[in-house]
Amino acid sequence: MVSPASPLPSTTEPKAPPQWLQPLLMLAPAGVWLALLLVLPTLLIFQLSLVPGIRPGQVVNPSGLDNYWRIVQPDYFPVLTRSLFFSIGTTIACLVLGFPIAYWIALKVPKRWQNLVLLAFVLPLWTSSLLRTYAWITILRPTGVLNSILGKVGMPPLDLLNREPAVLIGMTYSLLPYMVLILYAALEKLDRRLLEAAADLGANPAQTFWRVTVPQSLTGIAAGSLLVFITSMGDFVNPEILGGASSMTVARLIYNQFLGATQNWGFGSALSMVLILVVSIAIALLLKYGDRSAAGGV
Amino acid sequence: MNSTSNRPLSWPWLSLIAIGLFGFMYFPILVLAFYSFNDSKYSTGWKGFTWKWYVAFLNDSRILTALANSLIVAFFAVGIAAVVGTLMAVGLARYRFPGKQVYQGTAYLPLIIPDIAIAVATLVFLAAIAIPVSGGLIQLSLGTVISAHVVFCLSYVAIVVSTRINDLNPHLEEAALDLGATPTQAFMQVLLPELMPAIVSGCLLAFVLSLDDFLIASFTAGGGSSTLPMEIFSRIRTGVKPDINALSVVLILSTGFLFAIAEYLRYRSERKRFS
Secondary structure, three states: OOOOOOOOOOOOOOOOOOOOHHHHHHHHHHHHHHHHHHHHHHHHHHHHOOOOOOOOOOOOOOOOOHHHHHHOOOOOHHHHHHHHHHHHHHHHHHHHHHHHHHHHHHHOOOHHHHHHHHHHHHHHHHOOHHHHHHHHHHHHOOOOHHHHHHHHOOOOOOOOOOOHHHHHHHHHHHHHHHHHHHHHHHHHOOOHHHHHHHHHOOOOHHHHHHHHHHHHOHHHHHHHHHHHHHHHHOOOHHHHHHOOOOOOOHHHHHHHHHOOOOOOHHHHHHHHHHHHHHHHHHHHHHHHHOOHHHHHOO | OOOOOOOOOOHHHHHHHHHHHHHHHHHHHHHHHHHHOEOOOOOOOOOOEOOHHHHHHHOOHHHHHHHHHHHHHHHHHHHHHHHHHHHHHHHHHHOOOOOHHHHHHHHOHHHOOOHHHHHHHHHHHHHHHHOOOOOOOOOOOHHHHHHHHHHHHHHHHHHHHHHHHHHOOOHHHHHHHHOOOOHHHHHHHHHHHHHHHHHHHHHHHHHHHHHHOOHHHHHHOOOOOOOHHHHHHHHHHHOOOHHHHHHHHHHHHHHHHHHHHHHHHHHHHHHHHHO
C-alpha cells in the first residue's frame, strides 16, 4: 500500500519544529491538570491527615499519627469494619447474581442479539444514581411497594429501610451492571468445545461448571469483584440515603468531617488516606495473585 | 438430573433467573414512573392519573437553575476533557519518555480512586490556594466544579480513545506523512476522523458521569451554585415528593435517548469498519 522508497522513521519526522515540542504539546496540558488537581491535592490531604483537630483556615502544623490512631479506637473502628462488610457483601451478591445473567447472555442468547440484551440489562446505569437509590426508598419504606405486595400475598411486612439490608440491596443494585459487563466479556470468550468435551468425557453439569467454566472465566471474576469492591468502598449515596443513622460508613464519616457538623479536616483526611490505602491493597492483591490482564480491564 | 444434557446449567431455570434479574433492574425505574402519575402526595395506592407533578417541577425555578448549572458544568468539563484527553491518549500511544509509567498510572488514577477521596482532596487544595490571599484567590463556584470534573472526564475520554488507537492501523498516519502531509495535517485529516467515534462515545460517557456526579460537585461548588444532583439530594433528605419522580422520568428518558445515539454511532462506525 505504502511506497517503501523512503525509510520510515516511525515516530518522529525531520520537519522544522524541534522533536520535543510535539510530545510536550500533547502531554503537557493533561499532565499539568492532573498534577495540579489530582497529585498535589492528594499530597495535601496526606499532610493534613497528620494534623489532629484541624478546622478550615487554621495553619497546617503536622504533629503525628493521632488521626490514624483515632480510626482504630472503639468509637470508629466499627465504621471501618462495617464498610468492609458492605463491600464484601455487595461483591458476593453481585457475583452470585451477575454470573447467571452474564452466562445466560454469553452462552444462551443467539449471537446477534447478545449486544442488545446486554445493553438492555445495563441501561439503568445511564440514569441518575441518586434517583435510582431514591426509588428504593419508595419500595422499601414500611408503607412502601414491597410491603403492600407482601401484604397482598399474606406475608408479614419487612422492615428493611434505614438498616443494613437496604444498603446492601441498594449497592448491589447500583453495581450489578458493572459486574455483568465484565463477566460477560470473560464468558463470551469461553471455548464452548471445552464444555462439550467435558460432557463427552463424562463430567456432570456441576463438574463441568466448577472445573471448566469457572477456571476459564477467573480473570473476569477477579476483575469484576475488584471493581465492585473498590466502588462500594467509596459509595456514599446508598448508605447515606438507605442506611439511616445506624449504617455509618467510612465515606459518610469523611463527608461529615468536611460538609457535616463535625468539621475536622485532619481526621477526614486521615480517613481518606485509609480509604485510598484499602483500595490500593485490593488492587495490589489482584496484581499479585490474579492475572495481570485482569487489572488492565478495570 | 438428566445425564444426557451437556449444559452445565439447564436452560429453563437459567432463563427464569435472567428474567427475574431483568425485573430487578427495571422494577425501581417502573416504580418511579408509576408514582410520577399518581394523584397523591404520600399514598402508596393509586389515586388517579395526573400530570401535575410534571407541571410542578417544570415551574420550579430551583430545579431548572440546578439543571442549567449541571449542563454548563458537563458541557465545559467534557469539552476541555475531549481535547486534553484525546491529545494525552495519542501522545501516550506515540511517544516513549522517562517517567511514562508514572504519567500513565496517574492519568488513569481517577478511574480507581473513590470519588469521595478525590472530592476531599480537591476541596483541601482549593481551600489551601484560596486562604493565603484573603478574600480568596479562587472562589468556589461552577468554575471550580468544572476544573474538578475535567480530571475524571479526561481519564474516561483517554481510556476509550486509547482502546481505539490500539485497534487502528499504525501505517495510516505514516502513509499520510510519506505522501507529503505535514504532521498537523496527518493528525487532523487522517488520525482524528478515525478516532472520532471513540472520542464521541468517550465524551458521552464522561457527560453522563459528570451530570450524575454528586460528591465532587458538592465539595467544590460552594454555597451559591448547586448542580442537579445536589438539589435532588437535598430534596431527598427533606422529604419525598412526586415532583422528584416526574423529574426522574424526564431524566431517564433523556439519558436513554443520549445512550441510544451513542450506541447508534458506535454501531455505525463498526459497520463501516467491517464492511
